[in-house]
Amino acid sequence: MDSLEERVGALEKKLTRLEDTIAIYQLIASYGPAVDRGDADATAALWLADSTYDWGGTLVCGGEGVAAMVESERHRGIIGTGAAHVASLPHITFDGESATAIGYSRLYRRDGDHFQLFRLSANRWELVKTREGWRVRSRANRLLDGAPEARALLEPAPAAR
Amino acid sequence: MDSLEERVGALEKKLTRLEDTIAIYQLIASYGPAVDRGDADATAALWLADSTYDWGGTLVCGGEGVAAMVESERHRGIIGTGAAHVASLPHITFDGESATAIGYSRLYRRDGDHFQLFRLSANRWELVKTREGWRVRSRANRLLDGAPEARALLEPAPAAR
């Protein structure tokens, strides 16, 4: 039988892992609302200074690049006519203070009187735990159009297997 | 080094916050299945007696109003031809025993031999913790059709910033 101190130590370790998982769920769940309300600061704050967002077009670099993307004419146009960036519940694998989350993103756009699923992508988020919480080191998306590149993003990190 | 008693107290506090988060995920995840199987009682039980559901049409008041909505001819017609009310993973901010959850809802309807995304809305849930668990004080939805009103629903509560 473990001592009370050992049991408390085990609880602390398990609870931290649950907190990490929920924190990553919340980070990913906050992305869509942030970009869809046009909040460049909140979106940028999710990324590390030295990070990337490879959405399939020109590579976006760091929180500054992410902020510029949200403030761009193109993005303002998308949300001005109606848009939603919806993430799926991610599958997460941990490696110490790093994590890999895989899942799907859907960009819906209003088109006349209906909604169109404009982009449907495989997503791979590489995340790190900082003193201020979990942040994005890199995110990559690829359209699920049959390209092997999209399927490769859905591979879990080795630690998970 | 904290005493064992202090560590247990810290664990209890953190665990309660995780339980709250999961309880809200579960509440929001239970809404769609409840309305889509036509279960007025289960749907109504999510709302406080003194509460609102502002879905964009006539304001629905309290659990009784929610029950009447689920039992309406209109709703029965929708589920009779095939429908799904699917919520996204919400982003939650807490303020003591209250919480604000933001995210997206999609109403799909069967249309002949295919499915149509009939409504796509920004969602804002205001929730309170009662002795019986978390309940809805208010929920508001707005179509993401470019109206600033929809984007405003996606603003997190001030505590989160």
Place this chain on the structure above:
Amino acid sequence: MDSLEERVGALEKKLTRLEDTIAIYQLIASYGPAVDRGDADATAALWLADSTYDWGGTLVCGGEGVAAMVESERHRGIIGTGAAHVASLPHITFDGESATAIGYSRLYRRDGDHFQLFRLSANRWELVKTREGWRVRSRANRLLDGAPEARALLEPAPAAR
């Protein structure tokens, strides 16, 4: 006032339930990426040897059957042209070491230059906790096309009411 030992015991019990909930979220979130990257082994490993997947066509039996489904020409064709199997956040009810999760699945397929919502189904997962983690005892899907059978899958297990 409870003793420290009683408080630690209560924490262990509550934490285990949270871990169970997150483990089931993760299991369900891992299904889509596994089938969409064509990983028969990872998909099969989610099911018990003595289990079923009733997707609405020929009944799939056990992990072996699930692996054969993923390796089939039909499935390879689907992912070869572009597909995503996206699950919603499930609503879970526990009964000891068993659980029932209800929610929605969507199969999107690439069709020319756009994405089509090919199947939208009610889902019911019956899960059991094994020494190796949570596994699927049975999963049933039905298209939400107005059939009462689909609505019946969305009924929570009795323990939850």
